[in-house]
Each structure stands twice: as structure tokens, then as C-alpha cells.
Amino acid sequence: MSLSASASRAAEILARPTTINGLTVRNRIAMAPMTRQFSPGGIPGADVASYYGRRAAADVGLIVTEGTYVDHASAGESDRVPRFHGEEQLAGWARVAEAVHAAGGAIVPQLWHVGMVRKAGAPPFPDAPAVGPSGIRLDGTEGTGKAMTRQDLDDVIAAFAGAAAAAERIGFDGVELHGAHGYLIDQFLWAGTNRRTDAYGGDLVARTKFAAEIVAAVREAVSPEFPVLFRFSQWKSDNYDARLAGTPEELEALLTPLAAAGVDAFHASTRRYWLPEFDGADLNLAGWTKKLTGKPTITVGSVGLDGDFVRAFAGEGAPVKGIDNLLDRMESDEFDMVAVGRALLHDPEWAAKVLRGRFDELKPYDAAALKTLS
Template identity: 80%
Template sequence: MSVTLAETASRAAHILARPATINGLTVPNRIAMAPMTRMFSPGGVPGEDVVSYYARRAAAGVGLIVTEGTYVGHDSAGLSDRVPRFHGTEQLAGWAKVADAVHAAGGTIVPQLWHIGMVRNQGDQPFPEAPAVGPSGLRIGEDEATGKAMTQRDLDDVIGAFAEAAAAAERIGFDGVELHGAHGYLIDQFLWAGTNHRTDAYGGDPVARTRFAAEIVAAVRERVSPDFPVIFRYSQWKMDAYDARLAETPEELEAILAPLASAGVDAFHASTRRYWRPEFDDSDLNLAGWTRKLTGKTAITVGSVGLEGEFGKAFQGEGAALGSLDDLLDRMERDEFDMVAVGRALLQDPDWARKVLAGRFDELTPFDAAALQTLS
């Protein structure tokens, strides 16, 4: 039996409008804004345009905003002086204004804390003398190290940088933090066997490869209040290896997630390119669904929500039409996962959440990758 647009709209308003709880935080609805790098912060400082960018989407009904990735206080963390940083007096003052504006608009907000690791090239800003660092000095697809394999001091410094950024987030008024452990960046470089060839306690089997991430989570947990939410974003795929996998079976995935949950993760943000794809054989559960089943923690799904077409192609301007939300709503009704993060559709249409929650599907603006540079 076919489902009418009006029926889908009514279901969306009911299912997505429910509040969600992440540790001590109550999010007003089930819609999150996915982190999207924009490079609109010269000197790493978010200005008034960044304040209005996030406040506009909070005012339009986004329940939880996850900011674009922000560099932690480690010189090797980034590759651009236009990506915001989450350290420094001026930078944190800018972020405090963002948090205040989102709260005034009725939303909640967490910064995504980020270290890119071996994605960095020698000479990149904002600190051109800093080396690229990683578990083994390997970039994705390399057999020979072209960067620095991290020493114990390096590991301790980065762990401390994440913990200090989390403490700063709570101090200046954010509602929690998200740790970027996905897409082939530093934390993920430790999780994935393709880039982690270490033979010490931080390399080897999946549990050992999780140690660095778990130590970051534990250090963050120690520096923030017990009810302050800690979200961990992870993925199987990498930016330069779409077919990469951390885990081939649910058992392997559980071995990775369990130490993170024990260390203090309150919610997992399971990044996939297409949320509707089953993660393992013999089950319809996607990655977020398996995450919730295996850990019992809040799970956030993401991946081409509200779009049709492949992740990469959409950014190249190919085939990015609006897609159906019926499958998403079916999964949320079954409690497969708790929240849904929306990226490109929300970037294109700042009022996406308001329209969906009100059942105004006919007013949604189709995604147009060519218009990305003009969006605010």
C-alpha cells in the first residue's frame, strides 16, 4: 500500500518531535545538525557570521547542533588557518557567542573536537612547522611512513589537548562535546588496522587499537561534570577509502565499542554514507542500529538523509534530489536508533527541520551542490 505525502508528514511530526536525552542533556527533538567543515573562521576565530549561521538553524527547529570540526590545542591538529580552533582566548570567546546565540534560539549545541593526524601535510597552516603525526606515520594507502609515529609524550599531549578542549566547552556554556573519531582522522587512524601498525599497547588487535580513543574519552570524562554529555563519532569508511571497515562482524564491532562505552561515552554518532544500508549480513540494522544494540547507548544515525544519490557525487553536483523519509521513520519507530543527523539538506535549507516537523514537505528546498559557496 502506497504512503501519501500527508501521512509521511504526520508521522515525521510525531516521531521526530519527541525529546531525546543524552546523559544530563534533554534535546528538544530528534533532529541533529551534522558537522560540516566550512573554513569561514579566519585565524581560527568564529565570527558573527558563524554565530548567525548556527543560531539560524537552531531557531528553525534543529534540536542538537554539532559544530563543524574544531581543532584541539595541538600544533599538528589541523591544516588550515580558516578552520575554527577550540583553544585560545579569542577563539573561545567567539565560540561562547555561538553557544549563547543557539541557546537563545531554543537549541542545544556541542563542539566537535578534532585532530586530523596524518591527513596534514608538512607546511600546512595554522602551524606550518608542525609535523604530520599518527599511530605509525602512515597515510591511507601508504606502505612507507611519511609522517611521525607518535611517541608516548605525543600521545599524552594530544589526550591532554582533547581533555582541555572539553573542559573549555563546559566552561563557556556548551551542552556537551563530540569527539571526532571517524573518516580517517587521527583517532580513527588508531582504530583502523590500515593505518595502525604499532606493536606496543596501542596497536595489534581491535581492543588494543581502541586504547588511544578510550584514554581520550576517559581524560575528557575526568575533566567535565558527570552529567556533561560525551558523544563519540566513528565510521567504517574513510575519506580516501570508502570501502574500509573497522569491523567485519557484530562481534568485532562490539570489541571496539565496549571499551569506549566503559570509558565514558554517552552517545555514539555512527557515520555512514547511506543510512539505509545494512551494516552486516543477515540483519537490516544499520551501523547506528548495531551500535545501540551492542552498547545500549544513545545512537545517532547519519548519511544522505533527505537526499538521493551517493555521498561523493552529491558534493560534485550529481543526483542530489530529495529522498523519502519513510524508511528513516520506520527505523525510528522500531527504536533502531535515537536521533538523526542531517547535513547537506540542512545546509541547503536552514528551515529544513521546521518544515519537516510541521509537515511542510512541499516547501523543502532540493539540495544544490553548486550553491554551497553562497549558503549561510
């Protein structure tokens, strides 16, 4: 296909508005959440507002912020990752939302609890223990954390609900719950870390109970039209072969309780969006999720670049990759939106260039982009 034909298709397919519950997004391009650690004291400053606002001004339809810690002492492991609680922190986030809205974009915070990934003595609250479903780390060791009690579960559920209510109050357009990559919610979903024998452990459906209760509490804490997104993945941060679901039937069993609890859209995280999720069909994880739940979905994974994002954090760059395959899938309504990560990290104008057919101006990813916030 010629460059001009690809440009015309990109403009036609990606520029269409889409709706998630009560939110209409101006186009099909989202910014994927990427931890940046430029918020000392957990407070997003003017540089963070400018960082997101710049991408909204360059035609990103929906900003999903970097993960931001909920109000639970064990939620985080860095004092430079933003928090979604506290007067100064929320005031900073309100300015971020204002900057994005001024540029015509929509924005949702990604609400995050790291669970057993947390290291002993780590900030922002050094005395807080790591917590998880069974006190087991992703590598199967018990580590120095603890299995969550009923009170712990209630406290974390309340923290997510409180953060969602705060997001609506200060002007955000929805929330995304981080249920992917081996963090707390995902630790309950995955048999490798959830060995509980109570109602929150056991078979796949039982392992969704904690996540579904968080979704339900969030749904109750916000207006009915306020979008609730849920990000999930098969892979974990140190185990790329991990699977929550080995078949479409298992994936349906996993997603159905979450959809019933109030998820409005699923953000299906994969390392390479073009790979089929199960044998016998070309659908990727977002495609299967939409087919099985009927909910809008967002795909993600090395969009516009050749090489997955994990290598970027090891200092590797990545050349530009065409998006004809992505456009084919979107044209057939396999999924509803595409989240772009590293390509937008290095090139804030990526969306504008793609929507306007300026493919020859797209930049390869340079890992040096991780070192600055611009």
C-alpha cells in the same frame, strides 16, 4: 503512504524529546558536522554564530558543529577551520553557543585532530609535522609524518581534555569526539594505519586504547552529567570499502572499551543510512551500535536526499528523497536521533518543514550552497 500521513508520522516521531546523559534535546533532529572554512584565523565570527543560530531557530534540536581543532600544533591543516583553543577563538565559540541557546537549541562542538591527513607545511602551524600511530597515511604510504611517541600521545589526550573542559566552561551542552573518516583517532582504530607493536597497536581491542584514553580524560575533565559523544565510521575519506569491524562481534569488541571509558552516545557515520551494516539483519551501523552497547545513537547518511554527500563536494547536487524508511526505523527505536547534513546546508528550514508537514517545500541540494555561509 499519503503526503498527509507522512507529515503526521514525522511530527509524531521526530518531535519527541530525547536525553543524552544530563542533556534533554527538544526533538530527534541533529545537524551533522560539516567543515565550512569560514573562520579566518580559526576564529568563528558573527556569521558563524548566525549560521548555526538560524538552524536552531528552525527547530534543529542538536547542533553538532563543524570539526574544530584541539590545541595541538599538528591537529589541523587550514587557517580557516575554527580552533577550539585561544582567547579569541573561544570567545567566538561562546557567542555561537549563545546564539543557538537563544533560539532554543542545544549545541556540542566536534573536537578534531586530523593526524596523518595533514600535509607538510600546511597552516595554521606550518612547521608542525603530521603525526599518527605509525606515520602511515591512509593510502598506506609513509609520507612525511612521524609515529607518535608516548609524549605525543599524552599531549594529544590532554588537548582533547582541555578542549572539553573549555566547552563546558563557555556554555556548550556537551562535546563530540571525531573518531571517524580516517582522522587521527580513527587512524589508531584501523589496522590499515596502525601498525604499532606497543600497547596501542595489535588486535582490535588494543587499537581502541588511545581512543578510550581520550574519552576517559575528557570524562574526567568535565562534569559527570556533561554529555560525551563519539563519532566513528567504517569508511575513510579516500577508502569507502574500509572496515573496522566485519562482524557484530568485532563491532562489540571495538565499542565496549569506548562505552566503558565514558561515551554517552555514539554518532555512527555512514554514507547511506538505509543500508544494512552486516549480512543477515536490516540494522544499520547506528542500530547495531545501540543493540550492542545500550547507548543512545545518532544515525546519519544522505538523509532526505538521493545521493551521498561525498559527491556534493565534487560539485554534484541531489534531489529530495522521502524519509518514510527513516521514520520506520525510528519508530522501532533502531536509533535515537538522526543527523542531517547537506539538506540543512542548502535549506536551513529543513527541520521546521519536516516537523510541520511542509514536505512540498523541501528543496533539492545544490552544491553552490558550499560556497556561501547562510
